[in-house]
Amino acid sequence: MKLIGMLDSPFVRRAAITLKLKGLPFEHLSLSVFRNFDEFQSINPLVKAPTLVGDDGWQLVDSTLIIDWAETAGSGPSLMPSDPAARLRALRLTGLALIAAEKSVQIVYEGKRAEDRRDAGWLARVQGQLKAACSELEREAAGSDDWLVGDALTQADITTAVTWRFTQLMQPELIRPHDYPALAAHSARAEQLPAFVELPPI
Incomplete structure (x- = not known):
């Protein structure tokens, strides 16, 4: 099985860490x-990262779908709570983290435009959305005693930690650790886990 895409993408990295944790x-x-558009296209004409390619040739795209498949295909412990209330919390926090990741990526892409073609109003709106998502995650992280949903690592922790690391690589002046201390501490703790260490965002 092959996972295609760069680990500096929060979407590729969350999928890779999940596959690792699920065995x-x-x-x-x-x-x-x-940079590798043609090579990527030869594997998946959609050129969508992450792409998961099975040993018999099937392909699955989108990190959320790959993670959903891994939940049942893998042998490792579930990364989603079974209790309905806890599961709802995990889904809600994962959604916030995905919004933060998406907005961070949009800011990066806008920066690739020629300076005279950038939309300052749109960029300010996206930056505001990113800060709003991080503020909500900060509040939730500050109110958690252990991991974000109980005492076991969940997908909410993985996606939140991966997204925080991405913001620190791409938006360090916009999303500063001293403004989100609980979120920064949560990410630092997750980044010490073997699966995170083995799959750095480079």
Whole structure:
């Protein structure tokens, strides 16, 4: 099985860490949708990262779908709570983290435009959405005693930690640790886990 995409993408990285934690062996092919477009396209014409390719040739795209599949295909402990209330919390926090990741990526892409073609109003709105998502996650992290949903690592923790690391790589002046101390501490704790250490965002 192959996972295609670069680990500097929060979406690729959350999928890779999940596969690792679920005990699903895979080969990581670090292909950029920009620099390696033709090679990526030869594997998946959609050029969508992450792409998971099964040993018999099937393909699955989108990190959320890959993670959903891994939940039942893998042998490792579930990364989603079974209790309805806890599951709702995990889904809600994962959603907030995904919004933060998406807005961070949009800011990066806007920065690739020629300066005279950038939309300052749109960029300010996206930056505000990113800060709002991080503020909600900060509040939730500050109110958690252990991990974000009880005492076990869940997908909410993975996605939140991966997204925070991405913001620190791409938006360090906009999203500053001293403004979100609980979120920064949560991410630092998760980044010490073996699966995170083995799959750094590079």
